[in-house]
Amino acid sequence: MIKSKLSMAVVAALAFGATSVYAQDAQTAASSTQQQDQNGNQAPSAKNAKKLEAVTVTGSLIPQTQIETATPVITITADQMKARGFTSVAQALQQASFATGSVQGMQDTNSFTTTAETLSMFGLPVGFVKYLVDGRPMGSFPGLYNGSDTFNSISGIPMDLVDHVDILPGGQSSLYGSDAIAGVINIVLKKHVDAPTIDVRYGWYGDGGGASRRISFADSFTLGKWTSLVGAQFESTQPIWRRDRSLTSTYNTHGTSPETASRDYLVLTAYSNDGTKPGYQFMDPNNCANVSSQWGGTETKQHRTPQGDYCGSFYTPGAGTLTLDSKQVNAYTHNTFDINDNVQLYGDLLYNYSEKKFTNGSSTTWWGTSVATTQGAGYFWDPTVHGGSLMLLQHGFAPEEVGGYRNIMSKEYENSYMLTLGARGTFGQSNWDYDLGFTHSDDKLIDRSFQRLAGPMEAYFSKHVLGPQLGTYSGYPVFEPNYAAMYNPVSPTDFKGFTGYSTSHAKTWDNMLRGQVTNSSLFALPGGDAGVAVVLEGGNQGWDSTPDPRLMQNTTVDYGNGFTYSTPYYWGTSATPGAGHRSRYAATTEFKLPLLQQLTMDVSGRYDSYKVGSGTVSHGTYMIGLEYRPFDSLLLRGRYGTAFKVPTLSDEFQRPSNYYNSVTDYLNCGRLGFSGANIAKCPSLYESVQFKGTTMGNPALKPITATVWTYGVVWAPVERMSVSVDYLHWNISNEVNQMSADGLSNDEYLCDIGTIAPTSETCKVAFSLIQRGPGRTQNGIALLGNISGITTPKVNVSREQVNAINAHFDYGMEIGAYGKLVWAASYSDLLKHSYQDYPQDAPIDLLRHPGWSTDFKSKANASLTWMKDKWSTTLYVNRYGRTPNYLASHLDNYTDKGTGRLGAWTLWNASVTYNPMKNLGISLQVSNLFNKMPPVDNSYPGTTWGPYNSDNYNPYGRAFYLEANYKFGNGSGS
Structure with missing residues (x-):
């Protein structure tokens, strides 16, 4: 041998x-x-x-x-x-x-x-x-x-x-x-x-x-x-x-739900005094005409069932690198x-x-009202819509606005x-x-890393869209936005003014x-x-x-009339000091x-x-x-x-470190009847919830x-x-x-429906590590409060x-x-x-x-x-x-x-x-x-x-x- x-x-x-x-x-x-x-x-x-x-x-x-x-x-x-x-x-x-x-x-x-x-x-x-x-x-x-x-x-x-x-x-x-x-891998050089x-x-x-x-x-x-x-x-x-690549240039065309365009210009109602169901509110009198040249001319009026209308494109995934x-x-x-x-x-x-x-392309290059209103999961109160309503605004930036994604790479x-x-x-x-x-x-x-500067970005959209803050309602800030102004492009110069780079x-x-001593005989x-x-x-x-110090700092955003909020200097980015x-x-x-x-x-x-x-x-x-x-x-x-x-x-x-991520609130989605293949139809308030995570080392x-x-x-x-x-x-x-934050959220849902015994250690841990705001009732269904934080310890x-x-x-x-x-x-x-x-x-x-x-x-x-x-x-x-x-x-x-x-x-x-x-x-x-x-997986949703x-x-x-x-x-x- x-x-x-x-x-x-x-x-x-x-x-x-x-x-x-x-x-x-x-x-x-x-x-x-x-x-x-x-x-x-x-x-x-x-x-x-x-x-x-x-x-x-x-x-x-x-x-x-x-x-x-x-x-x-x-x-x-x-x-x-x-x-x-x-x-x-x-x-x-x-x-x-x-x-x-x-x-x-x-x-x-x-x-x-x-x-x-x-x-x-x-x-x-x-x-x-x-x-x-x-x-x-x-x-x-x-x-x-x-x-x-x-x-x-x-x-x-x-x-x-x-x-x-x-x-x-x-x-x-x-x-x-x-x-x-x-095992061991030994790389032997010449x-x-x-x-x-x-x-x-x-x-x-x-x-x-x-x-x-x-x-x-x-x-x-x-x-x-x-x-x-x-x-x-x-x-x-x-x-x-x-x-x-055709497989990654657009949203999934053969999924469990229809191909759905990105929500580049979105106005969302979460709750209204007149009982209006949560959904998208289309506030553009020009039917997306002002932004139709974006994404190579593919930005048009879109529709998601049952949520409603918005402006978006099927081609936004293509802005990222493989x-x-x-x-x-x-x-x-x-x-x-x-x-x-x-x-x-x-x-x-x-x-x-x-x-x-x-x-990462437009997936992490966008603005939303959650910049400074994270205590309300991005929502504010508008007394002029449906007799008063919780609202959310979102705008994803197109290549024409950023000056080309090739020029803002991390x-x-x-x-x-x-x-x-x-x-x-x-x-x-x-x-x-x-x-x-x-x-x-x-x-x-x-x-x-390419960053969004929370203060300058919020100041820009406060000036052009939100207007000054008028007060608070049940803990939510009150605004009366100029919704039509939402549907206007941002110039590359303005975009450059509220973005930049962190250096870590x-x-x-x-x-x-x-x-070593050796004797083979x-x-x-x-x-x-x-x-x-x-x-x-x-x-x-x-x-x-040693992260950029600004990643660990907050900045103050002034919304006028004496209302200021503290928000991370760089929005939506974490660090591990x-x-x-x-x-x-x-x-x-x-x-x-x-x-x-x-x-x-x-x-x-x-x-x-x-x-x-x-x-x-x-x-x-x-x-x-x-x-x-x-x-x-x-x-x-x-x-x-x-x-x-x-x-x-x-x-x-590792020092106590905060990070920001999004997670599906499986428990509230489940109580509303959305789970499994139709999870994508869960209201946006729960489908993708931004939370603040915390982890730290243990000597x-x-x-x-x-x-x-x-x-x-x-x-x-x-x-x-x-x-x-x-x-x-x-x-x-x-x-x-x-x-895992997603795993904890899913465990919480499985514990809620009894798939996992609520008295098990898994359920006790999930309930203790997920932090939520006050609960509410929606259409007679008792819901837990919004997920605000998740602790993921070692x-x-x-x-x-x-x-x-x-x-x-x-x-x-x-x-x-x-x-x-x-x-x-x-x-x-x-x-x-x-x-x-x-x-x-x-x-x-x-x-x-x-x-x-x-x-x-x-x-x-x-x-x-x-x-x-x-x-x-x-x-x-x-x-x-x-x-x-x-x-x-x-x-x-x-x-x-x-x-x-x-x-x-x-x-x-x-x-x-x-x-x-x-x-x-x-x-x-x-x-x-x-x-x-790759083998095409048609069980993904069209989103x-x-x-x-x-x-x-x-x-x-x-x-x-x-x-x-x-x-x-x-x-x-x-």
Whole structure:
């Protein structure tokens, strides 16, 4: 099996050398692999000569001769990524079979981390994956995922400077410490190139937008005992706008309700003295003629049943972006200096700078009377309408008013680096090796978000529409607006006068001093030499999020006649302030024990301790692994142990933070008879309620803990073929959980109708965390007051269990004069995923409760590569399994009418490479070969755009990439 796996690795390297002009023979490739450690570093020459057969792989600290061990390891090379049509390391990992979970990304333009990229391994939280660069922990992204969680972004990894990526599914804390609950991803950068190399790539999308340009350069050189690699990559990408895709350019045309235009000019009655039903009031004597030129001439008089008339357009969704406007520069260098045969100094530096822009379009670029009247949920009292009525006004800004949405995009600037300095070698002529290194990572983020200035904006509309305040009525401000003036465009100059940008700063940093001693021949056992590795680590880390001070301030709006109100300086925008640091230390020990020729045991243990303020957060973990080889071509393996995740710095040190969002008031909608498929018909007062949310950190949080185990089989029945199947299990406790506002609102409704027992802990929590105003009666129906606030705290109470299967297949074969073929395939399937909010509540089966999870249950991919002489070509297919439709997710069942699952989504990629000369490779890559759009989800209402789950799917379509790789000189290096 070992020989087969080595042969397979060599054939795969040859197969996927899409831009590698020079190929090593099997002996050279195997030797090169064996002489590098898990970080890709060349070991001192004396050590190489002594231990040519051993290699330190990701997943073990001890050099060994076996490629497959008790720990399942998936390896993806940079050339494989390109040949399979991937444009970045992030994309390759996100589309891997193990990445089954839904995650926010660049389509979520109203999230906290639009410019970051991450993944969910087997549906577990994004922060449960430990990311390494050359075996060293990657620094955290300064922004918080979903405004709450610290995580790693993989968007800044330069693909052209990556050698390969190792993925270890399953808990790995006994070797790698905190965060390694779901698994470990180790990104190994290049350490040597054969000759100065330049790579140029240009890409575009068949349906428009997203044009990209990338150029990279790398070179290695040797000066006496000094060796160095230097490389750089630059990439720029234009955005894809929603208007570029028919699926996202307009509101849903085949939903559960008719396609409904945006409410760009809206006057709404909520309650009237004469008993008039709530609804839209059309107050424009010109029937929208004054604004008909907006949205490219599509702004017209519209109607929603049963609410009424207004001015709007079907094309407002098109103003947002689907992908980023991005510019990114990476620089990297790897250096070694051999002091003598036993001592080598090393130093690495990886640098990343990026500028990224995006916009949410008109969805968050509008004015409404809720700017300064949030105590009335945006409503004011007009005594002249229907004998007195609660009224609401709203105006969404058109591109013609803002001067083009391209000119008001939010911007983020990231500046990060990772520096490592160290020494490694052998203690004399002994079997003891050492590695002592220091790593510092630093990541700074500047956020320039487009904002609406509440004071100037309200002053403008008070002058032109509302007029001075005349008093109050039952707590609501009283106005007599000039309604006809509502239906007039705002000039770009006036718009610029009440908008602007906030500037926020965030940063993370991490220092780690790490020492390791290893002896792979400690003493003899019946199966061979026992090995040991001991690691000591110490360091500190910090996080600081400093929002623009105006995001935390209020401003006073003067409505005349002595009436003033306090409102946030920037309207409708939240911030997550916080700062903290902590020191830590850890000790790790691993033993490799070949008990018999066929049986090897691997035992590891680790103790981590973090000093937080005046206290400590500590946890120990262990792992026991067994490898049994009844014969050469078969390996049976299993692991059992524990894993943990220390509370993140944001969990501990986030200051009380307010945020603004909208939520459906399911309880009041339900009492009025609107739920399920007809929720869109719920009166606007309850359909979309703006609320003020509050969350904060908790220094008393405990570590998240987990029991983890895997067992599996690796079989190599014939040369160059390998099949592996592994079963993985996680049992996670003490999980930190921030409540979902939508989930709390829905729970409140389910408690109100008795679906959930009102005395349950779930109901008690929902009732206590939702703040409401005074109640009222409408048409004889008792309603609760408007939702004014929702508190979403962090607590250490949740539990989670996951069972999954992960399988892989590789096979390479010679076909004589026709060249070579290489097959590869992988498959992952979630067999169980349960989640428990509180100990008193029953666990929720996430595979059967679509309201809790929209993850893929299964994912599979396969590739076929053919190569002959100067040609190679790869066909790659990726199948995403079924997911719940919107209505099933909304109603949390598959039994109501209209609920169900969406069909599988299958994407094909292809590439072809031609080497017209020894030093030049030219390739064409096509992603989404058949231009497959997401499975259309017709259970969305017509009031939404993009009838698909943007955390699972994208409508980017077919993309083309032309790439040329040229190596200078004769390829022997310099």
